[in-house]
Amino acid sequence: MIREVNISDITAVVKAACQEIAFDYSPDILKKLHEAKDAEPGIRSQAAMEMLEENAKIASEERIPICQDTGLVTVWIHAGQEVHFTGGSVKDAVQEGVRQAYTESHLRASVVSDPLFDRVNTKDNTPAVVYFDITEGDQVRIELTAKGFGSENMSRIKMLKPAEGLEGVKDFVIETIRLAGPNACPPMIVGVGIGGTFDYSAYLSKRALLRKLDDGNADERYRKLEDELLEAANQLMIGPMGLHGVTTALSVKIETAPTHIAGLPCAVNICCHACRHKEVVL
Amino acid sequence: MKTITLPAEETLLTSLHAGDRVLLSGTVYTARDAAHKRMIEALERGEPLPFEIENAAVYYVGPTPASDGRAIGSAGPTTSSRMDKYTPKLMDEGLRVMIGKGRRSPEVIDSIRRHHGVYFVACGGAGALLSHCIIHAEPVAYEDLLAEAVVKLTLKEFPCFVGIDSEGNDIYEMEDEPARR
Numbered sequence: 116m117i118r119e120v121n122i123s124d125i126t127a128v129v130k131a132a133c134q135e136i137a138f139d140y141s142p143d144i145l146k147k148l149h150e151a152k153d154a155e156p157g158i159r160s161q162a163a164m165e166m167l168e169e170n171a172k173i174a175s176e177e178r179i180p181i182c183q184d185t186g187l188v189t190v191w192i193h194a195g196q197e198v199h200f201t202g203g204s205v206k207d208a209v210q211e212g213v214r215q216a217y218t219e220s221h222l223r224a225s226v227v228s229d230p231l232f233d234r235v236n237t238k239d240n241t242p243a244v245v246y247f248d249i250t251e252g253d254q255v256r257i258e259l260t261a262k263g264f265g266s267e268n269m270s271r272i273k274m275l276k277p278a279e280g281l282e283g284v285k286d287f288v289i290e291t292i293r294l295a296g297p298n299a300c301p302p303m304i305v306g307v308g309i310g311g312t313f314d315y316s317a318y319l320s321k322r323a324l325l326r327k328l329d330d331g332n333a334d335e336r337y338r339k340l341e342d343e344l345l346e347a348a349n350q351l352m353i354g355p356m357g358l359h360g361v362t363t364a365l366s367v368k369i370e371t372a373p374t375h376i377a378g379l380p381c382a383v384n385i386c387c388h389a390c391r392h393k394e395v396v397l
Numbered sequence: 398m399k400t401i402t403l404p405a406e407e408t409l410l411t412s413l414h415a416g417d418r419v420l421l422s423g424t425v426y427t428a429r430d431a432a433h434k435r436m437i438e439a440l441e442r443g444e445p446l447p448f449e450i451e452n453a454a455v456y457y458v459g460p461t462p463a464s465d466g467r468a469i470g471s472a473g474p475t476t477s478s479r480m481d482k483y484t485p486k487l488m489d490e491g492l493r494v495m496i497g498k499g500r501r502s503p504e505v506i507d508s509i510r511r512h513h514g515v516y517f518v519a520c521g522g523a524g525a526l527l528s529h530c531i532i533h534a535e536p537v538a539y540e541d542l543l544a545e546a547v548v549k550l551t552l553k554e555f556p557c558f559v560g561i562d563s564e565g566n567d568i569y570e571m572e573d574e575p576a577r578r
C-alpha cells in the first residue's frame with residue numbers, strides 16, 4: 116500500500132524541531148547537568164555549572180536561545196519505500212522548514228554561502244545539510260540536529276592503522292578531547308565513529324551525537340569502551356568552562372561500521388553541552 | 398566578587414588576578430571574525446576604526462536577534478582563539494579588554510602583558526543568562542554582517558572570570574579552588 120505524505124508536513128516538522136531545540140535542552144542532558152553541578156568540588160567549576168543550569172531555565176521560560184550559536188542544521192529523512200511524497204520537492208520542504216524557524220523565531224543566521232571566497236551570510240540559516248535514506252515500510256522518520264561550531268571546529272579524524280587497534284582509538288579520542296579543551300564549551304558530549312571509509316566514519320561520529328545520553332552501545336564491548344573513554348575524559352580535569360573541574364564530558368557515544376582490511380578510520384565529533392537534536396516520526 | 402566598570406583605569410585592570418570572579422558593567426563593543434578582519438583591513442588602508450579603540454573593551458559575540466522588548470537575544474561568548482591573529486595589532490592601537498572563551502596564543506598573552514590588558518572568560522553556552530546582563534545595544538558598524546556586526550553594548554553585572562591577567566597568568570593553567578560546603 117502506498118501512503119501519501121505531503122511535503123508541507125515535512126516543513127512543519129523541521130520548523131517545529133528547530134524551534135524547540137534552540138530553547139529547550141532534552142531532559143537527559145538537563146538531568147546530567149544537574150548531577151554534574153553537585154559533583155563539582157571547585158568554586159569556579161561549580162559556579163560555571165550553576166550558570167548553565169540557570170541559563171537552561173531562563174532559555175526555556177523566556178524563549179531566549181540556550182546559546183547564541185543556534186547552529187548549522189543537519190537533517191536526516193528516513194523515508195519508507197511505501198511512501199509517495201506529494202506537493203513538491205522534499206529537499207525544498209526541508210530548507211523551507213529551516214528558513215521559517217530561523218527567521219520567525221529570532222534564531223541566528225550562521226551560514227555563509229561560500230566557504231572560502233565570498234563568505235556572505237545567507238540570512239536564513241539555509242542551506243541545511245540533508246541526508247536521505249530509504250527504509251522499509253510507510254513511515255517517514257525525521258532526525259534533526261543544530262550544531263554549534265565552537266565544538267564542531269574541535270572535531271578530528273584519523274586513518275589509524277589496524278595494528279594501532281584499541282589503544283590507537285583510545286589515544287586519538289582522548290587526545291581530541293584534550294585539544295578541544297575550553298574551546299568546545301565543556302562539559303562536552305563526544306561522538307565517535309569507527310570504521311567505514313574516511314567520510315563515513317565522520318558521518319557515524321555525528322550520528323553518535325543523536326543518541327540519548329543513557330543509551331549505551333548495544334554491543335557490550337563498545338559500551339564498555341564508551342564508559343572507559345568517558346572516565347578517561349573526565350580524568351583530564353578540563354572541567355566545566357575549562358576551569359579544571361571533574362566533569363569534562365557528559366557522555367561518549369560510539370557508532371561503528373564494517374571497514375577495509377587495511378584500515379581503521381576513527382572520527383571524533385565534539386559537541387558542547389548544548390547538544391540539540393530531535394526525532395519525529397510521520 | 399568585584400564589580401568592574403568599563404572602560405576601566407589601568408590601575409584597576411592591573412589589580413585583577415587570573416581566576417578572580419568579577420561582574421562587568423559599562424561599555425563594550427561586539428566584534429568577531431568578520432568584523433576583526435574588516436577592522437584590520439581598515440587600519441592597513443590608514444582608515445579609522447568604527448569606534449574609539451583607546452582603552453576599549455571588545456566582546457567576542459554574535460548574538461541572536463533580539464525579540465520584541467529586549468535589548469539583545471542570546472549572547473554568550475564565542476571562541477577567542479579565532480581572533481588571535483588580529484588581537485596584538487588591535488592592542489597596539491589601544492584595545493585593553495577582551496571577553497570571550499577559550500585559550501589565547503602566546504602572542505596574545507604577550508600583548509596583554511605588554512599593554513597591561515585583561516582577558517575575561519564568560520560561560521560558553523550560557524547566552525540566555527548573559528543576555529540578562531546586557532541592558533542596551535546600539536549598532537555601530539558593518540550591519541551587513543548581521544550577527545557579526547559591531548554593536549555597542551551596555552553591560553550590567555555581567556558575570557565572568559579573569560582569564561588572563563595583566564601579568565600573563567592564565568586561568569586555564571590554574572587549579573580550581575576547593576568549594577566550601
Ligand code: SF4
Pocket residue numbers: 182183184185262263264265266267298299300387388389473474475521522523
Ligand atoms: S560550542 Fe556549543 S555552547 Fe559553546 S558557543 Fe558553540 S554552540 Fe554554544
